[in-house]
Amino acid sequence: DTAVSQTPKYLVTQMGNDKSIKCEQNLGHDTMYWYKQDSKKFLKIMFSYNNKELIINETVPNRFSPKSPDKAHLNLHINSLELGDSAVYFCASSPRQGASSPLHFGNGTRLTVT
């Protein structure tokens, strides 16, 4: 199936731990994103990569570090997790750079920090 897939689907961890979320797209898209959706459903962009190059970094704490080994993969590593990091994290991709390309979202990773 062509899709944006991210793992894990659920992540429960304690404050202070380090965790990673992985994302892969097989749509052949050039651009990938990480979004955070809080409990009020507000969608906030965190990062965007175009062909492995970082193009958007939206005032995210440096505890969050994205890595794109190739244009089909975009991973998110989070250090020293805090309670406020609890949210749903969505990976997304689009055919090309720029905000005129529709986004294809992964199924999300629900992160709970206790």
Add this chain to the structure above:
Amino acid sequence: GQQVMQIPQYQHVQEGEDFTTYCNSSTTLSNIQWYKQRPGGHPVFLIQLVKSGEVKKQKRLTFQFGEAKKNSSLHITATQTTDVGTYFCAGPKVSNYQLIWGAGTKLIIKP
């Protein structure tokens, strides 16, 4: 700063009634996109409007883009339980490298 406001936050309807959500931008938009997120799901792209005054239909859904390209609406005729979810509008930031999202309108069908 540039903003996209979406109202209402929630709308409760009886099945079979109509539903409308409105999106207003503080700046002229080159395009506007609409997404639907089912409960527990992920946002799914519905449509993109580009032209001033554009109207597009998808079965019971009608999308409009205002003449000034600063507002948009999504209207659902005769809602069904499958329409339940949160509807988001999103438009490009002036830089055009990212989208600015509305806060979403949650459609709730009354039992």
